[in-house]
Amino acid sequence: MxxxxxxxxxxxxxxxxxxxxxxxxxxxxxxxxxxxxxxxxxxxxxxxxxxxxxxxxxxxxHPKVVKAIQAQAEKFTHTCFMVSPYESAVRLAEKLCDAVPGDSPKAAMFANSGAEAVENAIKIARYYTQKPAVIAFDGAFHGRTLLGMSLTSKIKPYKFGLGPFAPEVYRMPFANCYRCQFNREYPGCNLECAEHLEQIFINTVAPEQTAAIIVEPVQGEGGFIAPPKEYFVKLKEICEKNNVLLIADEIQTGIGRTGYMFAMEHYGVEADITTTAKSLAAGMPLSAVVGKKEIMDAVHPSGIGGTYGGNPLCCEAALAVFDIVESExxxxxxxxxxxxxxxxxxxxxxxxxxxxxxxxxxxxxxxxxxxxxxxxxxxxxxxxxxxxxxxxxxxxxxxxxxxxxxxxxxxxxxxxxxxxxxxxxxxxxxxxxxxx
Known part of the structure; x- marks a missing residue:
């Protein structure tokens, strides 16, 4: 034709x-x-x-994704999970909580985009810790919403002329071994880039004020920068010592992109909260926040949610994605x-x-x-x-x-x-x- x-x-x-x-x-x-x-x-x-x-x-x-969307569209396309819930969202939450690395009991919530997942992860971290500050990294990308832009590092094109930005966001260097900001070479550097978090807590923002650090296991827009395997172990140790949560932004790295369902499996570290989106529903607009159940359950009823979050078409597509990952x-x-x-x-x-x-x-x-x-x-x-x-x-x-x-x-x-x-x-x- x-x-x-x-x-x-x-x-x-x-x-x-x-x-x-x-x-x-x-x-x-x-x-x-x-x-x-x-x-x-x-x-x-x-x-x-x-x-x-x-x-x-x-x-x-993918035929399985197409079939899942078609079948759900014939049943219903939207009820709002906060009004009339449905099985696919519950089943998908179970799949995600089992798939996100770590042995801790977990819970999930759904949104529409990666930026929304990031926003909700920060909200939950602040609520649980009752602390306002968040630390992000040079080279980071966390979305284009107000808080997403504030967390994102690159000025042009993402932030230029679009401020002012959200307060209580602080920044530190990332583990870029090709362009090390500390002029060191791995492995003789003793992971000074991770140890620098201790200096941030002294010179920039106190841990008593810091709810979380948010970090991509592999920086996406920043240039596909993958830290040394020990980097996240060290960051997690410093966070735990200072009662600061670790949020893993797996929006780009998740759902098999690095050879594991989630990239933090490469590092053997359990994040306190994980965000995911992008390949989760094979092109349908769906994101999720998955975290330790104690943290996720801290927020009062109706404190998190959204009209379209966990749309049934998207959830069925995501369940098909899990099936494809396993069966193929x-x-x-x-x-x-x-x-x-x-x-x-x-x-x-x-x-x-x-x-x-x-x-x-x-x-x-x-x-x-x-x-x-x-x-x-x-x-x-x-x-x-x-x-x-x-x-x-x-x-x-x-x-x-x-x-x-x-x-x-x-x-x-x-x-x-x-x-x-x-x-x-x-x-x-x-x-x-x-x-x-």
């Missing part, structure tokens, strides 16, 4: 009616998506290494995918001087591009050129990082070997082009 719209025609309508601040990375309009392939309205196919920014771990339009052995596939990508990217790094660093956890992996390896000078122009080169040849990739010089890879975990190889060949061709 011939497309009824062209990309240019849709772009003209967009230019007229969509706010300019709400941008898209490309001007190719999606008509159809399946697995790890996207087809636009003009019939051009793209291999998807972006995954809707870590949302499509089980792939586009997706975590093991993710681990193998991560090993393949790391091996391929390390070999590319040996060939192309522009690749300064390869890092991440499992298939949540990235390459940082630099103009000069010794000086580690960021190469944002070359990064943009690489993104365009790949797009023009049918591959979707995403840039991120403080300097816009990191290519992150978030392909659906169900990608076929043939699709993966075709995408990597395009990527390597782009490396040749931007290296000249």
């Amino acid at each position: 011939e497309p009824t719209k062209s990309n240019s025609a849709l772009q003209a309508i967009r230019d007229k009616y969509i706010a300019k601040g709400n941008v898209s990375g490309t001007s190719s309009y999606v008509d159809y998506a399946k697995g790890a392939l996207i087809t636009d309205v003009e019939g051009k196919k793209y291999i998807d290494f972006a995954g809707g920014i870590a949302v499509m771990n089980v792939g586009h339009s 052995n997706l975590l093991e596939k993710a681990k193998k995918l991560g090993a393949t990508l790391e091996d391929r990217f390390k070999k590319m790094q040996e060939k192309y001087e522009i690749i300064g660093d390869v890092r991440g956890l499992g298939p949540m992996i990235a390459m940082e591009l630099v103009k000069d390896r010794a000086a580690r000078t960021p190469a944002p122009d070359e990064t943009r050129a690489l993104v365009k080169y790949c797009f023009d040849r049918g591959l979707l990739i995403l840039a991120c990082g403080t300097y816009g010089n990191v290519i992150r890879f978030l392909m659906p975990l169900v990608i076929t070997d043939e699709q993966l190889e075709a995408g990597l060949e395009i990527l390597e061709g782009g490396m040749v082009a931007v290296s000249q």
Whole structure:
């Protein structure tokens, strides 16, 4: 069937009616998506290494997800869980409480987006501790709401001109071994980046005022920065000593993205509260806050919630996601995918001087591009050129990082070997082009 719209025609309508601040990375309009392939309205196919920014771990339009949504839509689409509850939300809460790392009894609540999950996690932490302050990290991204922007680190484009921001948010350096703010080298550094939390409690905000620290197990927008394995152990020790909660923001890292259901499993640390969203419901708007039951139950009745939180269509989609992860052995596939990508990217790094660093956890992996390896000078122009080169040849990739010089890879975990190889060949061709 011939497309009824062209990309240019849709772009003209967009230019007229969509706010300019709400941008898209490309001007190719999606008509159809399946697995790890996207087809636009003009019939051009793209291999998807972006995954809707870590949302499509089980792939586009997975049959089980589609069937679950269709079946629920025929029964009812909304009652509001706070008015008339339903089984899918209860079953999903059980699944999440069992899946989030740690042996403590847990409880969950549902919202619509990652930012809402973060907002509610902070609310719950403040209520439980009766303390106001929150510590976030350089390079962090926690959303675009008022509190989300306050916690997020990068100024442009996320915060510029959009303040003032929420009070009682403080910041400390993250464990970026490639660009260590303490000018140390791992492992001889003795994790000074984690120990610095003690100094924050002395010089910036007292632990008696601090409800929680919120941290991504792997920084997403910050550049796919994965701390050393001992980092979170040390942070948790300092938090427990000072009666401060540890909130793990697993919105991008969760639901199999790093080879485990949740990335904190890599570190062997139980967070007090965990947030999740993105791939939880395979593209349906759903997020969750999961925490130790004592903490989650502290808030008075009706103190948390929302009209659409835990929508039945979304909950059924999420239950299908859990089924897919288990029945298709997706975590093991993710681990193998991560090993393949790391091996391929390390070999590319040996060939192309522009690749300064390869890092991440499992298939949540990235390459940082630099103009000069010794000086580690960021190469944002070359990064943009690489993104365009790949797009023009049918591959979707995403840039991120403080300097816009990191290519992150978030392909659906169900990608076929043939699709993966075709995408990597395009990527390597782009490396040749931007290296000249």
